[in-house]
Amino acid sequence: MNYLDNIFFAIILILGIGYFTLNVKKILRNIKLGRDVNRSDNPSERWKNMAMIALGQSKMVKRPIAGILHIIVYLGFVIINIEVVEIIIDGLFGTHRVLSFMGTFYDILIGSFEILAALVLVSVIIFLVRRNIIKLKRFIHSDLKGWPKSDANYILYFEVVLMTLFLLMNAADYHLQNVSGGFMDFHPAGSFPISQYISTLFDGVSNGTVYIIERTAWWLHIVGILIFLNYLYFSKHLHILLAFPNTYFADLNPKGQFDNLESVTNEVKLMMDPNADPFAAAPADAVPAKFGANDVQDLNWVQLMNAYTCTECGRCTSACPANITGKKLSPRKIMMDTRDRLVEVGNNIDANKGVFVPDNKTLLNDYITPEELWACTSCNACVEECPVNISPLSIIMDMRRYLVMEQSAAPMSLNAMMTNVENNGAPWQYSQQDRLNWKNEN
Template identity: 80%
Template sequence: MSYLDNILFAIILGLGFAFFAINFKKIIRNIKLGQDINRSDNPSARWKNMAMIALGQSKMVKRPITGILHIIVYIGFVIINLELLEIIIDGLFGTHRVFAFMGGFYDVLIGSFEILAFLVLFSVIVFLIRRNIIKLKRFIHSDLKGWPKSDANYILYFEIVLMSLFLIMNASDYHLQLLGFGHYERAGAFPISQFIEPLFNGMSEITVMMIERAVWWLHITGILIFLNYLYFSKHLHILLAFPNTYFANLKPQGQFNNLESVTKEVKLMMDPNIDPFAAAPVDENAVHSKFGASDVQDLNWVQLLNAYTCTECGRCTSVCPANQTGKKLSPRKIMMDTRDRLEEVGKNIDDNKGIFIPDNKSLLNDYITPEELWACTSCNACVEECPVNIDPLSIIIDMRRYLVMEQSAAPMPLNAMMTNIENNGAPWQYNQQDRLNWKDEQ
């Protein structure tokens, strides 16, 4: 019978990791739909970013209460799941607490896991209260309704269940250890579950063992379900925060990139050796690239990685001056819309055997409106606030570029200004010959 258990465990484990690998492969495929961009410069600064922001959570603690609670959940969940290694070995080979040979160190480990599990439970309950009872403004915003709101709660419920199963598993195990039943030899320290253990008094040893085994199976199955649920959840940032912070933009905030094609044309215009009236040379092999972005395939792959990494925490929207003054813009919605459209494009590719069939939809207009884009003040507050270095502004700027350079669809005051610059060399409407008259007033 034990061999059947081991085989069943191996099948469940294999299926869990196989489904995760398939879904994660889709994410990588979708991210690669973006335009190429070089983010291999200054690796030392990039590793530092990843260590400080993704691993060290340095930007989270700017809001101390939520920051500390998040660090507890993050560290607790990661460290407790180190126990997953022991569970996998026990499940595959029919052993029980295979690392118990470490003696006192093992006691410290299990004891630490239990304390962290209790702190995670406390933190998650606080998060649930903040979201559903206190109802902080950024959690009841109009862009966080339906699935995004439910998803956040599902994750918190999941964590409560997993941590509770972990403690109940240890409590029932500890009870059987005290009784010296079967192979349940004394191993581990149980500072939290020792208070749950008395609940098993009066039960038969077989009943307690059945509870321990049932909870053990539920715990490992729950972890595998959670792992595969990440694909459908905002909690992908658990995994993607590391590459996202590594590949984040290292340039000073507010420094925009120039389009290579435009830069080349400007340089030709400024070259005194070029005849300004000569026809521009035609490169027959050149392919016209779209100016700016109207759909997800026009964005670069780091921007698409940003979309998948978004935690939907709403910190960006809460500091956005446009949003605070009642404008339609929400940087969080920009990222959520980008991810939703990217998922839609990915599904299109899956349904059509690896080829994208135009669906007469785009990120611009169908998901994000020009009104949202032009409400942005380009202040970089959203970029500064994001705990995992996401850059909503870069997407906004690229989509604005498309509106201006491909559709001439800028608001009327901007179009008038740009026409004046083109004709007069200045934003104001006066004769170009009068541009330097101001110097005569000195």
């Protein structure tokens, strides 16, 4: 590799990583649009969750076939990309397999990479079959049309191409390493349990042609990795990176335990304080506290990170009793809509030089309808099923709070129940004196 190649490689590397860095900053900016929430408690439990759930994939294997295949792809993605370090060094300095000085350990590394690459190829093909031929119900659901459906397939195609290029590159390399008398700087290095058999395709092919194939596969492999890296910003596959902070900052409270709204608590304290002056003048620029959420800025930053982390796997929706019985609610759609609205708000800020200009849209109504929210039974099935500890229920409950407390827009049956609680101390339309009459009916 000559100096021009080294410079060209450095430019591509800087552009790829630079663009990725800019997009990461946008994601962090968008997440920070959410309300503050303290998730610094119990760090030991949080580290344990991250290790077991994000790194150990413990919730994935509840569905064994998908779980095991996902672990293979996940390990392949993490471990095989260790070789990217070597590729970057070789690309910048014009060396070839610079880490081969590690001897036997290097042979083990390359050999394990190849076996994993083959297993990843098999796993990805099975995933493509499940999505596009068998068509599992959660992959053909009405909320997974258009881009979300295509996105899932694109990333699988990406992985097939990257793994194929990896094995083809190694096969050509192996062939050139074994040329009688040597060929350029292709010295024996590495173990190739898979690509040594692929290399038989080059028998009878000129060394120059094999070299071109090796260099082409090498360049396409590293450029493909950089494209994949930047594709993450536009894809559901951000969970590759965000699963770790998402599981760390997940809510540790028992499922079903909801927080008290600070805005409501402050109002109640004001009412209960005999020394408080309810007519005290508020600052001129003070914004009244909102009860609940009707747009992404009203959600907390962990909920917004949840939206970016969503894998769109559909486990939440497939376990949702409301969805199973034909109601409009899909927890997966709740997360997808939240992310889409957050991206829209972020683009608005970018277009207006760092300031959000009201666009007459909100997450509530424009993306998520009251019908979806009221279909939820708050059973926590979606939270339990999510492989990365996302909580669609928390977003649903915050938006319900807004409907009830800001718009008085609860369903008639719920309004009747709340009226009964207020008047009778119970959900039923019986006076307190008549509450125990049922025991006399026998």
